[in-house]
Amino acid sequence: MISPVACCDYCALPLPGWAGRAPRCGGVAPVPQYCCFGCRFAAAVTRERGAAGAAHLKLVQLGLSIFCTMNVLAFTMALWGEGVYGDPAATPAAQALADLFRYLGLLFSLPVLFFLGRPLVVDAWQTLRHGGLTTDLLLVCGVAAAFIFSTISAIRGAGDVYFEVGCVILVMVTLGRWLEATGRLKAGAHLDELQQLLPERVRRIRGGVEESVLRTALVPGDRVRVLPGERIPIDGRLQGNSTWVDECVVTGESWPVARTPGDPLLGGSLNLDGEIVVEAVLGPAEAALARLVDAVRRARLAKGRHQLLADRIAAAFFPVILTAAAAAGGFHAWRSGPAAGILAGLAVVLISCPCALGVAVPLAVWTALGRAARRQVLFRSGEALERLAEIRVICFDKTGTLTTGTAQVVGFDCEPGDDPALTLAWARDLARGSLHPLSRAILAEAERRPLSNPATPLVEAVHCRPGLGVVGRQRAGGQTVALGSQALMDHAGLTGTPRLAAAARAAVDAGCPVALIGWQGQIRGLFTFQEELRASARETIAWFRQRGIEVLALTGDQAPRAAKLAAELGIPVRSGLLPEDKAAAVQELSQRVGPVAMVGDGVNDAPALAASHVGVAVGCGTDLARESAGVCLMNNDLLRLCWSTDFARRTMRTVRRNLYFAFAYNVVGVALAASGRLNPATAALLMVASSLLVIRSALQVGDEPAAAETRRQPMIAPG
Template identity: 30%
Template sequence: MPSIKGKVIGMSCISCANTIEKVLKSQGIIAKIDFTSATIYIDTDDQTKLQKAREKLNNLGYDILIQRSSEEFIKKERKNLILSWIISIPIFAEMILSILGIHLWSNITEKFLFLISSTIVIFFGRHIHKSGLGSLAILSPNIDSLISIGTIASLSTFPLSTILPIGNFSSEAAIIMNIFLLGNYIKNKSTISASIETEKLYSLIVNYANLIIDGKETKVNIENVKRGDIIIVKPGERIPLDGTIVKGNSYVDESSITGEPLPKSKSSGDTVLAGTMNIDGYLEIKVERENKDTVIRKILEYIEESENSKLQIQTITEKVVLYFVPSIFIISLIAFVLWLIQGNINKALIASISVLVIACPCALGLAVPLAIKVGFGILTTKGILVKDPETIEKVLKVDTVVFDKTGTLTLGKPKVKNTNLPHDIFILVAAVESKVNHPISSAITEFSKKLGIELSEVKVENVKNIPGKGIEGTANNTVIKILKSNKDSSNHNNTCSIVYVLENGKFVEKGFIEFEDEIKEKSKEVVEYLKKKGIEVFLLTGDNKSAAKKIANEVGIPEENVFYDMLPQEKAEIIKKLQNQGKKVMFVGDGINDAPSIKESFVGVAMSTGSDITSELGDVIIVGSRLESIVDLLEKSKMIHSKILQNLFYAFIYNIIAIP
């Protein structure tokens, strides 16, 4: 990741961004600019190099401001814009009076209006000239170059009109500059608004925590809080770090992270995330992740990675813009020469200046990235992270959605429903399962607590995972295997584990533990939505036939589209088989156990709330457990794609019509 992040001021089009990257590269600095948010990511920590680069950029009318507020820049730009338009009132008044047939022309009036025009063009447009002429000097012209040359040429007609038979267009130069400054302000405000959702995420980061030290509450910098520390969060405060509640209960608003609209009730043992709001209770929280590893930090890192990637059409438009500005200069020169040959110097000036100021490469440069920026911001508010813009195009082609069951269609929090194990055997099973981090293990441990079983006195050793099948361990010198029910088992309607005990060198079945898992509230509606859109829906699960078909029937997935008793690699083989049939498969799973299937699918969607949020996890990450986020993903992808096409159409049509 880049070591420095900052804001760039002075940019007016994508060519400006290319110029800045070119200048920085000449100083041995690799940088990436997100033009839509005026954000620069600089891969250097050499302050001497950076200072030299800034000096060179200053000469071209640009600057890099590390951690500068976007609002501060916009306020300054708005103030200059308002002042410029106020000063230009006499010019507008003179134009209106001329239209009404009232002419106030005199030498004094002309000189007064020229003085006002010069102030607007030269003083208020100074950054435009610095950028435009500076870029032209290093053979990287941009839209500022067009406006700078056009307004200077127009302003120059006043002194030239005293020695040549040409009209005075100096007032028009001021109007052109004012309109361009207004356009720049609107564009900058739009680009900042486009990244406002990401900025909101940054605002959720708390810089301090109330840490318990020697039994006393002490306010400390968040960087000094370590894993295992106990922090206090009072009502109305944001939770500073990810952790587990050890004391207290409250409602916590997680909407800013997961998109969940309603606050959740949280109590001792529940997990809470940094950036979420503690609404009404006193909480003591054991820190599970330090500042750099919190979910919100991982989300922001993910967003920055995704913003640095581009659609193929975006790369093409940027190349078009690269040649667009030089082409406009050539067209302007041709127009001037053609009219001059006909002996009409006034029309030659009007035609050439018009071509310079009417062209709009910004529209082409912004068409794609601005739509993506706004769209990604909307998705982020709903807890949806998209790996790159290409994923949006892939989502639109999806015709098949394959769901994992546990934690995807269901809550992923199974509970023990029934068991026929002898009490002494169940104690040993619970002791082994207490050493494993898995939903099934947690369910058994919780059930043992309800029965009042004390596990601390049971000696547990040699616990190991049997991939895709279960676990094995030794409790009080008794070797136990807890395995999921085999493929031939049809005695149980829910997830079921069979318990075996090693006796006389052989594993003997001792009984079963049956579990149940609730279906997520919106599972049925999501499946129904997909089917109405003509998208095929499948279910892949490691559970037995009865449990799989029971869930499928409840949510509306056809029985022939249900695959059960699947190991992780077998799930991936099914995905591969479906895609070999020409299907564009989106797989939705938990992102860890389902990693092979996510990687194999056309679009891999991982549901995650942990610190494992990385670009390798999937094409799309849903932060939280909202299954309806799949609907949001499909709908918003369609919206983003439509907006990109619309923006490109208007940008090309405007330039095609306006320039001739």
Template identity: 30%
Template sequence: MAISRCYHCHEPVLTGERFQLQIDAEQALFCCAGCQAVAETIIDSGLADYYKFRTEAAVKAELVPAELQNKLQQYDSADVLADISYQQQDMTEIELSISGMSCAACAWLIEKQLKKQPAVSKVSINSSTQRALLSWHPEQLPLSQIMLLINQLGYQASPFIADEQEQQFKQELNRYLKRLAVSGIMTMQVMMLAFALYFGEYSGIEPSHEGYLRWISMLLTLPVVLYAALPFVSSAWRSIKARQMNMDVPVSLALYYTFFASAWATVFQTGEVYFESVCMFTFLLQLGKFFEFRARARARDSTSNLLKIMPVTATLLQDETLSSCSARRLQAGDIILVKAGETLAADGKVLTGHSSVDESMLSGEYLPVPKQPGDEVLAGSVNHDGVLTVQVQQPLQRSRLGQIIQLQQQALHQKPKLVEKTDQLAKYFVERLLLIALATFLLWYFWLDSSRAFWVTLSVLVATCPCALSLATPTAITCALAQLNKRGIMIKNSQALEMLPQISHIVLDKTGTLTAGHFSVTHCQLLTTAYSKPEVLNLIANLEQYSEHPIAAAFSRYLTEILPLSDISIHIGQGISANWQGQQLKVGSAAFCQQTALNNAMVYLSLDNQPLAAISLADELRAEVATLVTNLQQQGLKVGMLTGDSSNQPEQLSALLQLDFCYKGCNPEQKVAHIQHLVAQSHKVLMLGDGINDSPAFNAAHISVAVHSGSDLSKSQADVLLLQPQLNLVQQLLQGGRQTSRIIKQNLAWSVGYNLIIIPLAVAGFVSPYIAVLGMSFSSLLVVSNSLRLLKK
């Protein structure tokens, strides 16, 4: 009598017809009340398609006990929620770990259920990492209710913690080692029996003894095919159900094709047995997968180093009393005490104490940086010696470290178009491989040598598995992102890596990019006798205090009296206007103030369009700029400048640096027009700016790079961020892009070339199964190892 299976989890139903539901005109049985409740929730939510498209049975569900509901409600506490989530404008964002997911359909099911909630604005689930990124309004829907909804679908959700990810890595490593041990030990045992059978054919062996050895070999092979090889067949079955062939399909066919043929020969005492080949094949495959797992884990570790230095606690100083508190709960204005050897828990300013700190994880510079009262310190840096009292300026989630980690995780979750193309190519290749294998079997069985048809087909299935092709691009990109981040280059958009080798023109902003952005007033030319120089400078300082542009800092020292301004408006790339004493006060470019440009004047002041003053400023050129421009031009790149400065300084600077082109007095629209003109001529353009008023131009360029921008990393629209104030990082960025492109081409050339060579040889019968296994494993390891070279550059 056949045993009924649970409609939800596919486990045996031992409770009769006690738990059942009407689904699509059929009576579905369940093994327990938990699975029945989950299925009912899914059907009632209009998500019945989950059961059509899932590629693996769901995890056995349990009814949510009262104890679990109480535990989930603890996450609704404001203090706890502040520790595990981030505030993004008016939304709260959190990363959840979700266990029990087995395929993409699980992620689809959870996303659909959560998106039905009005309080949830965005949810993104990665089924491979089993993590969800969620943005919602906690005042409308508590976190406990969201986690309860996920639990009711049969999954378990909890806030993501880096230490738990490390634990998951260790668990996966243990599973690999167990499968290796099973397949390795059984391979040795079955090989000994195989030698006895081989020698028996030449020296003579009793049929009863031969049958006994075959049966023992089959029994010893069972743990290999039922446990050690299970990941291959599970992956293959999921892909077949999803109607998308992956590389585990030919591997599984080869494994079970050999085992069942040998089992048939054992039971019916006819034909040859190849149990030792099954065990050896599985062992070599698992060994290759294990080394591949370790290599890819190394690349992932390189990208998650910042997570490991996230401070957990801080020593809070209040009313001369020290107390320990969560680092995430620190707010601007708090005073913390940082002892020698401790990690700074927030961005801040040193109030008292002298010490040196290690900022290598953020800047890549391993030399200690001295700190004294008035100096800024960064979260994640380590205090070497001395005790510092620090006033918090940015909480941990808004610190430079916190923003870098968020941007890093976003970049790693992106899937470049090149990866998608190679994935599609691998799927196409697998489908054609199966047809080639079938044709090979028919050719050998009916026309060439039927006794060799089995082995030749097996070699074709194994040798041509496109594992290396699927690994060629993602491993290289992961390693490249890790290495560039280590150098202080943050890739926000991983698509930029594909475009970097094609760049032909580099467009530079001037203020705050080519120059250091530390301005000082060198001359103030009065254009009226109604106001004195101190009065004019005070007027400008009152307006500039509302701007974040580097020029604004040059006038802060001249603020002597706060004036009653109203209707203040910032005009990006032009200037600032306000209403003062019933008149319109403007400060900015000559065109914005409707004045005639004067030599060397950068800032103009007008009152009701009447000129008041023209200000000349001095800004120091960055020391590395001349060398950078020369090196870029030697590489065949055209380098030019687009700047809003209408004085003679851009022309002088262009002549000094021998730039290929220079356009001054450009507003944001004119910058966009110049870049679009280059793009229309089929040039690939990289725009380098400070990110303050360059967003339109950034969007027009193929790749946008923002120089060191302090704490406002998340505001930048650039594809790439330079985390250090060094423009020579641009050269390293371009070099990294070319190296990545070269590695990817090498990987793809090897993967495709290997298959083009091995397929004819395998079909012709010149490749034995052992050589096929070694060749496939070597091919995958070579691709991963080649990608790891990017971590050493």
């Protein structure tokens, strides 16, 4: 769940410290809370849009303010242009005209003050009451000073007027803040798209009656009817009909899977063809998709190093800017009069509005997190993204990562006197008692061959001997049958013929796993297996090598098998490693070469994942709880890892570019403004332009020029 912090009611970001006493996220706040002026404005616009037929009052007010500002600017230009400005030798007619223009400026700036100045003042005042000092407050003070000064000039009929400065600032600040808030909302849009896949209302069946209830009102045990083409709202168990479901959103599996009654169903997956009833197993908040959205949301709150840096700068910013503005204002006031002082101070505040800096990093990172989630890649934090972009070495766990985790029977050998079909049938019945990949492979092999009497089990009392194999009792004859490793055979006192023993040794030396089956004191059959490499393993390795990243594999297997893998993939393989050894190997590599990414299934290689610079868990669509990995690929496609790395690099490029830009812009801008060479109106314009630039670039983070990857992956269609 989201940690209990107070959040903005518009952009769902944590509120700044001063509003910490506000109600928690998710709770219904009596008074809406907003993190900034922009969100307040944007929320007002949205609210009005919701009300049927109501005019977009706020936007129209903004538009009319723009109109008035243009008028004020025109009069000001006329004042500047005609050379009557402060010209003591001007004719009476010119004087009168100048007076008229001054008053017209005052007249046209009043609506702007009313429409845009008032909300800004209200916002700054509320912040101040909570003990928060913001740049908005400085702006309000500056603008007020400029207006008062100009009004006095207009009434006196002499001196400069700065109505246009105040108007442009108000328009630009409002526009800028609104854009910023919209940008923040947009950054979360990818996440919302995911969340909106879950239906808001569901058909609950209770006591034979169907009723429409909110999804969030479901509790475990509730039964829900889901029609074909609808999303399954909760994690549950299938009842009633069999169906095909599309679990792509959750697991990344692009092929539909068949589900029969009793099978588990994942919340968020699409019911393809049957009308089904789902019995909820978990609450609505724990549905697979809800967990994903929640994980990304939490990732958004976890700040990366770049963001912390930006925050640190921004925190130091306010006092620095306050000092700079006061110093510039004081100096210019002393040298060229109070008006010059006000203008210089205002320009400093405006140019340094920390918009660019405050928005540069988080917007880019949030957009990236949401985008990645839509591609079934979960970054646990912005930092994981940063770290993945930096890697120099990538280590793959073997089983379940480079290989599919399943095996294939490539050889079945039995003693000449026995019936191979019967031996295989016994092996099959024993294999049913275990979930080991090799047992699965034997089952698959048995299904491929015609066996006598496939339905009736020939073996009973099957039980598993962990780490060794399976044993059972023949139904006819009561003999004990054992299926498993050589160690199990030794343990059960079974001995093999020299022929089988030699075959087994040869297979082991060739790097193939084997299983033996025997009864009545003798080993009678030998299964030889081959592990399946993932289809994309070679391509993935080649991708990383091309980019100068060192690739190697770590495995707990013995040397011969490791050598076989090394030959197949053409990468160094370190064999015979226990989980702790893997972690040590990762540490050694990171000291010798640089940041290491460890890719594994996230279960038995957790220590290595934790020891690495960034851990990547593969195929954890249904199991987001694998916390040891900073990055979770929800499906098993290793190519997604290439995409993620590339994506992380592109994101970090954007973040760095944004940071540099924001920093350089602020330094140059403040220096210019403090020297009094920057008109505050220009500064306001620059402020909007700079934040537009940054927001744009942040929201386009990771955009790729129609890469092949985009086409290969089915995108999630809403609905």
